Amino acid sequence: MKKKAYLGIDIGSISTKGVIIDQENQILASIYLWTKGNPLQAVKEVLKELQSQMPKEYQIVGVGTTGSARKLIGTILGANIIKNEITAHAIGTLSKYPDIRTIIEIGGQDSKIILIKDKIVIDYAMNTLCAAGTGAFLSSQAERLDIPVEEFGSIALKSKNPTPIAARCTVFAESDLVHKAQMGHKKEDIVAGLCKSVAMNYLNNVGKGKKIQAPIIFQGGVSKNIGVVKAFENILGEKIITDENGHLMGALGVAILSKKEPEINFTFHIIEDHFKTTSTNCSGCPNNCEIICVKKDNKLLDSWGNRCEIGKNLVTKKR
Numbered sequence: 666m667k668k669k670a671y672l673g674i675d676i677g678s679i680s681t682k683g684v685i686i687d688q689e690n691q692i693l694a695s696i697y698l699w700t701k702g703n704p705l706q707a708v709k710e711v712l713k714e715l716q717s718q719m720p721k722e723y724q725i726v727g728v729g730t731t732g733s734a735r736k737l738i739g740t741i742l743g744a745n746i747i748k749n750e751i752t753a754h755a756i757g758t759l760s761k762y763p764d765i766r767t768i769i770e771i772g773g774q775d776s777k778i779i780l781i782k783d784k785i786v787i788d789y790a791m792n793t794l795c796a797a798g799t800g801a802f803l804s805s806q807a808e809r810l811d812i813p814v815e816e817f818g819s820i821a822l823k824s825k826n827p828t829p830i831a832a833r834c835t836v837f838a839e840s841d842l843v844h845k846a847q848m849g850h851k852k853e854d855i856v857a858g859l860c861k862s863v864a865m866n867y868l869n870n871v872g873k874g875k876k877i878q879a880p881i882i883f884q885g886g887v888s889k890n891i892g893v894v895k896a897f898e899n900i901l902g903e904k905i906i907t908d909e910n911g912h913l914m915g916a917l918g919v920a921i922l923s924k925k926e927p928e929i930n931f932t933f934h935i936i937e938d939h940f941k942t943t944s945t946n947c948s949g950c951p952n953n954c955e956i957i958c959v960k961k962d963n964k965l966l967d968s969w970g971n972r973c974e975i976g977k978n979l980v981t982k983k984r
């Protein structure tokens with residue numbers, strides 16, 4: 666008899682993460698790759714890699730999805746649980762750091778803060794409106810400075826006098842960066858200034874009005890940048906925890922949550938299946954909802970987006 670395993674997928678606009686865990690929440694397989702605007706293909710690539718890593722003596726009996734495309738991917742995978750990012754990240758983090766009080770997360774295009782007390786989420790905030798201070802912002806500035814973004818952190822640590830950079834808006838930050846470079850500021854000072862501005866932008870926007878308490882953990886792709894980590898430590902006056910699997914916490918959390926649901930018999934045959942997403946507008950009321958439909962072999966699997974029964978009836982009729 667095979668051992669039980671659980672699959673978690675965290676799919677966002679920039680990156681897709683996947684993990685397979687055992688009954689003790691130990692990671693058996695993991696993968697992180699770019700979504701590239703095609704969540705369906707990204708998930709198939711994730712599944713191929715996870716299948717190659719997963720020990721043969723295991724069978725997946727639970728599947729969870731989270732992230733911006735969680736509903737779409739959850740429908741396709743036949744997931745037994747679909748959860749928002751806040752819950753998934755909190756559960757994943759608490760499984761490794763049960764005493765954590767604050768989760769700082771900065772990803773490719775968005776960021777979030779989660780406040781925890783007695784292992785329960787008591788407050789959170791998200792920023793999805795502006796890319797300033799995110800991974801995409803840092804990558805674009807690295808390209809402008811002709812520096813590999815992977816080297817940003819080590820270069821920033823060489824600075825003795827970080828250059829002030831106005832990073833509350835991407836456009837202003839870029840013009841300010843060019844201006845400071847033309848004035849003759851050292852490259853390491855500009856890089857350190859960018860790292861500091863990312864931390865300040867986060868705290869002034871996402872963390873505004875929030876009581877940030879230690880222990881604090883920093884997650885997301887930007888947490889790999891030691892320059893930003895140090896900037897947070899200097900500003901907050903607290904030690905910042907990072908984890909080598911910090912980018913996988915959402916996927917880990919939703920995999921753990923799937924253990925509490927009725928078991929399913931998941932197979933990797935889904936990699937070969939053909940899915941299609943379409944949209945239709947319901948004009949049955951002033952809401953004018955855009956309804957998303959997922960089809961497999963031209964058969965409707967699921968739909969969402971309707972805000973009233975008229976939209977639901979429209980899809981049922983088409984089905």
